[in-house]
Amino acid sequence: MNKIAITIISCCFFSIAVFGQKNATWCNPLNLNYRFSYDGLGYREAADPTLHLYKGSYFLYASKSGGYWYSNNLLNWTFRPSKTLPTEDYAPTVETINDTVFFIASTEGVNISHTRNIYYNTNPKEDNWKIYREEFPITTTDPALFKDDDGKVYFYYGCSNVNPIMGVQVDPKRQFDTVGTPAVLIKHNIKEHGWEEPGEENNKGHNGWNEGAWMNKYKGKYYLQYAAPGTEFKGYADGVYVSDKPLGPFTYMPNSPFSYKPRGFANGAGHGSTFKDKYGNYWHAGTITVSIRHMFERRVGLFPAFFDKDGELHCITAFGDYPTMMPARKMDFEKESLFTGWMLLSYKKPVTASSSLPDHAPELAVNEEIRDWWSAQTGNKGEWFQVDLQKLNTVNALQVNFADQDAMLKAQDSYIPYQFMIESSVDGKTWKPLVDKSKNRVDVVHDYMVLPQPVKTRFLRITNISTPAGKFSISGFRVFGKGIGNKPSVVQSVNVNRDKTDDRRCKLQWMPVKDATGYMVYYGNDPGKLFHSIMVYDDHELHIPSLNKGVPYYFRVDAFNENGIAKGKQVYSSAPTKF
Structure with a gap:
């Protein structure tokens, strides 16, 4: 098929489709333009998110993204391509100091000669970043900047299965020169902390990677967060140490990992950032792992977080890949739930498809496993996938997770995003249009769509109009809503x-x-x-x-x-x- 290429050269708008719903919702992984890698292996990546509030807008920076995003509500994201930042590097971090945003990324990446520069911007919605400091004195990976209430600034770093998480004070008035000697803050401790040991079952018997430092201050206490045991594992998580001082000594918080999601459709909640929204609610943005085509095949997730009365930091990941409400007020996440109550209707339901590749059967699109998928034999117009909910149910929302089978695109390639139609039927014979994205120009591979009005239906069918490259393929055709039967019995013992x-x-x-x-x-x-x-x-x-x-x-x-x-x-x- 001859495709008319499009390239993202200016701001692009990515939206959680709410269509006038009373309560706006989202569903992890976040709806972002996860970009293809440069190596031609056909995988997408965005990870290690830093998310912060600056002058009434939220800004999201992530590894290897070619830019960053901003939003006024954590739902609708505008992508800002950047040519003035080293956006091909890993683990970017920012901090606001006197109304100026400062940026630094890891010292490993495509633009290795520029990765130790510190950049600044007073209007990050525009790509006009300038260099504030060349050759920052510490060669580091996974940096984090933190400004204390007294104006002092601290720098945290570390990404190793040997070396610890480190920290040092820096002076922004003297181009971030270090003040004093870097201190050892967090050492590896797999003998005490099971989650730090690598492996899907945390059973490799050696140190994992402690990385991704992040700092928050709450009621006079300093919460130094870090990730382990490795970004490729479903148990990738964030733990926390607490201190009365920004450089310690720190005490391990025994509820670590506080951010942890090892099962479900979207796995992983590590190497993230904890931030406060404009209403005073805390959130934790973390890394979701796919890690099939490459260990760095990753996505971004967002979860409610809070500090309890005892000062412990918590993150809510229960039903964290189901539709979730976005609040417009201060909430008590310890007692108030954001879960919509829309349940998954499509799990392991009967499915059919126009065609299938070996080892990519239709059943793999409804098994709640992001790491495998159904694939049609082609990417041609007319390939389709159908699910039978087995009874009439009320459908509120859909999430279509595309799998990019054989796409093999590179970051610099241009392409038309997925275009498709979704129809519904009560009997499997007469079909009605439900979602029309036949002219879609927004590159979203975890497409979450809330219906304008709930629909009672039994059958749902998605039909390909256009695929960016490779085959029409889906890792999760997820249908959310209300069943008509009874809840299960209560677990007794x-x-x-x-x-x-x-x-x-x-x-x-x-x-x-x-x-x-x-x-x-x-x-x-x-x-x-x-x-x-x-x-x-x-x-x-x-x-x-x-x-x-x-x-x-x-x-x-x-x-x-x-x-x-x-x-x-x-x-x-x-x-x-x-x-």
Whole structure:
């Protein structure tokens, strides 16, 4: 097919489609123009997000993105391509000092000769960044800048499976010269912290990568956050140390990792940034891992965060890849939920397709696994995919996650984004238009669409109009709404077995309950603080390898299906092993 190429050369607008809904919503991964890599392997990337509020607008910077984004509501994002910043480098960070935004990125990247420069801008909506300091004195990866209330500025850095997270004061009035000697702040400690050990089951037996430092100050305390054990793992997470001083000494917060999402469709919540919105709510932006074509195949997620009455930092990732409401007021995230209650209607439902490649069957588009996908045999117009919800359900929203099978595009290539049509049917014979993106010009591969009005339907079909390159392919055709049946039964009993030889590990088992699609396991170090969560499909047991040694844990298991959630009525405890 002969395509008319388009290239992003100016601001592009990326929107969470709300179509006049009373409550605006979003669904992770965020709707952004995840750009193809330069190496021609056909994978997209944006990761290591720094998100901050500056003069009433939110700015999002991410690795290897060719620019950055800004928004006035955390929903609708405008992409700003940049030629004045080293946007091909990893882990950019910014800080506002006296109404000026300062920028620095890691010292490994395409523009290696420029990566130690510090840039500044007083109007970052325009690409007019200028160099403030050439050759910053510290060669570093994963930098973070932090301005304290007294005006002093600190620099944190580190990305290694050997070296620690470091910190030092810098003087912005003297071009960020260091003040004093860099201090060791966070060392590796896999013997105590199970989540820092690499591997999908945290079982590699050696240090992971401690990286991605970030600092917040709350009520006089300093919260130094860091990521582990590696960006390619589903358990990529963020932990936190706390101190009375910006350079320590720091004490480990035992609810670490506070930002953790190892299961579900979108996995990972590490190497992020915690920030306050214009209403005073805290949020945590983190890295979602795909890591199939390359370990750096990644996306960006956004999760509510808060500090509790005891000063502990928490992040809510439960149903964190389902539709979530965006508040327009100050909220108490400890007690108030942003979950819309729209359940997943498409999980493992019967599917058909126009064609399929070997090892890319249609069922892979509804199995809640971002790492595999259905692919048609071609990218031709008319290839289609269809799901049968098996009964009439109320559909509120859709998320179509395109997989780029055989795209093999590079960052500098121009192309037409995915164009498609979605139709609905109550009987599988007569079809009505539902979503028309036949003339789409916005490059969104995790396309979240809220319908103008909820629709009662049984069948949904997406038909290809145009594919950027390669084959028409989908890693997740996700349908959200309200089922018409009953919620599942309540989980009655949970067996908690903490490993006596290694209490960083724990196994939970429970009797499966009637009509449950899956379970949400909540846990924490206090029976009143069950803010960690892990989603379980198709099983009634869970191995958690990411606990902290010598720390008590408490658990609750909720059951859910497409009709709603049945909250567990009992909390179960697990005392640490005494060695």
